[in-house]
Amino acid sequence: AVNDLSAARETLSRVFGFPAFRGVQETVVGRVLAGQSTLAVMPTGAGKSLTYQLPAVMLEGTCVVVSPLIALMHDQLRSATANGIRAATLTSADTDRGQTIERFRAGALDLLYIAPERASQPHFRELLESAPLALFAIDEAHCVSEWGHDFRPDYRLLRPLLDSFPSVPRLALTATADAHTRADILDQLGIPSDGLVIAGFDRPNIRYSITPRDNPLRQITRLIEGQPGPGIVYAPTRAGVEKLADQLGATGRTVLPYHAGLAPEVRAANQAAFVASEDMIMVATVAFGMGIDKPDVRFVAHAALPKSIESYYQETGRAGRDGDPAVAMMLWGAEDFARARARLGEMDETRLSGERARLDMLASLVETPRCRRAILLRHFGENPPETCGNCDNCLKPPAVTNVTELARKLLSA
Numbered sequence: 001a002v003n004d005l006s007a008a009r010e011t012l013s014r015v016f017g018f019p020a021f022r023g024v025q026e027t028v029v030g031r032v033l034a035g036q037s038t039l040a041v042m043p044t045g046a047g048k049s050l051t052y053q054l055p056a057v058m059l060e061g062t063c064v065v066v067s068p069l070i071a072l073m074h075d076q077l078r079s080a081t082a083n084g085i086r087a088a089t090l091t092s093a094d095t096d097r098g099q100t101i102e103r104f105r106a107g108a109l110d111l112l113y114i115a116p117e118r119a120s121q122p123h124f125r126e127l128l129e130s131a132p133l134a135l136f137a138i139d140e141a142h143c144v145s146e147w148g149h150d151f152r153p154d155y156r157l158l159r160p161l162l163d164s165f166p167s168v169p170r171l172a173l174t175a176t177a178d179a180h181t182r183a184d185i186l187d188q189l190g191i192p193s194d195g196l197v198i199a200g201f202d203r204p205n206i207r208y209s210i211t212p213r214d215n216p217l218r219q220i221t222r223l224i225e226g227q228p229g230p231g232i233v234y235a236p237t238r239a240g241v242e243k244l245a246d247q248l249g250a251t252g253r254t255v256l257p258y259h260a261g262l263a264p265e266v267r268a269a270n271q272a273a274f275v276a277s278e279d280m281i282m283v284a285t286v287a288f289g290m291g292i293d294k295p296d297v298r299f300v301a302h303a304a305l306p307k308s309i310e311s312y313y314q315e316t317g318r319a320g321r322d323g324d325p326a327v328a329m330m331l332w333g334a335e336d337f338a339r340a341r342a343r344l345g346e347m348d349e350t351r352l353s354g355e356r357a358r359l360d361m362l363a364s365l366v367e368t369p370r371c372r373r374a375i376l377l378r379h380f381g382e383n384p385p386e387t388c389g390n391c392d393n394c395l396k397p398p399a400v401t402n403v404t405e406l407a408r409k410l411l412s413a
């Protein structure tokens, strides 16, 4: 195992150009090289991809990667190929499938990216039986759990496939899993509970602040004026994005919109402009941000309540990846909770209890007079100190009367 790790370090610098592993990467890679199935829970930006790409390069045979979105697969494919890794995707959108299958069978691929629905196709199982396999990597593994915030029924089809290759280790990866979801992922993917590796979730350089919305334009403008670097403003609807992007133009900064209603080429151009810029504001729906690698985002603002604590953590986590100070500001109103509760009414029983618990967690994050970071970290199973010194409540403890008022506002929603 020691040899494995020194060989892994050598591959890390030769293939990926990195001087050292970050955080739990080394633990995860060590387990995978030793053939131990693992669930790695690591925050966004922690470097999950490397934990299967590096073993994929080192091990004999192919690492089959399950990924929920073709766009994510293509990002991964591009960066892997740029590092000289032999990688391909096998999706309905690919025209070179015959060639990919040939390379796969010949053991000439390090990585093969597939969508989860392929797992249930009998042809695909036969294909796997005819190729040398090194590893199954299941990215965004919370999609397998109804407790997770992004359940994909297709992920449930993976287990029988994995079970028919008992000697191939499994590596499940996710950024966002509370204790309940974690246990469910282990169970659903057949990973032993001692295979769980959790990275620290704390992002100490992010200053959290959560404020009732009174005049959002003024509140967001004030934030922008105090933050010269690039920033993201999340708004809940396409119309809201357009309107806010328009209004924020008055700050004198370059402001662009991003949402699923824009033409793909406009979206791509706006995203590219943001990634390249040093002071731009992107006003966006949550369609923006996945797979974007921009380390110097100085603030993330939510103009309304996010969908869950998991989404809040993931979206705010796009700020300050370079480790320099960054701000996460959320504005919320009683009507956000009313809208979320109305959505609960349309849900079927199986999802209802999870969604209700998720909303309660958001309410307690918003309501608390105590440390925001402590609530977040406890939610992810950590045992943080009572105060962080870098959130609104720690920096300026709220008067008790205000808190009671907030609670009343919430309850009457």
Ligand code: ADP
Residues within 6 Å of the ligand: 018, 019, 020, 021, 022, 025, 042, 043, 044, 045, 046, 047, 048, 049, 050, 293
């Ligand atoms: P995740 O999937 O966990 O959100 P990624 O796999 O996309 O994160 O990696 C995030 C960024 O970190 C990428 O730019 C990647 O190249 C970089 N990275 C990964 N591992 C290391 C490392 N050991 N040292 C430096 N940078 C790394």
Ligand code: MG
Residues within 6 Å of the ligand: 048, 049
């Ligand atoms: Mg990833």
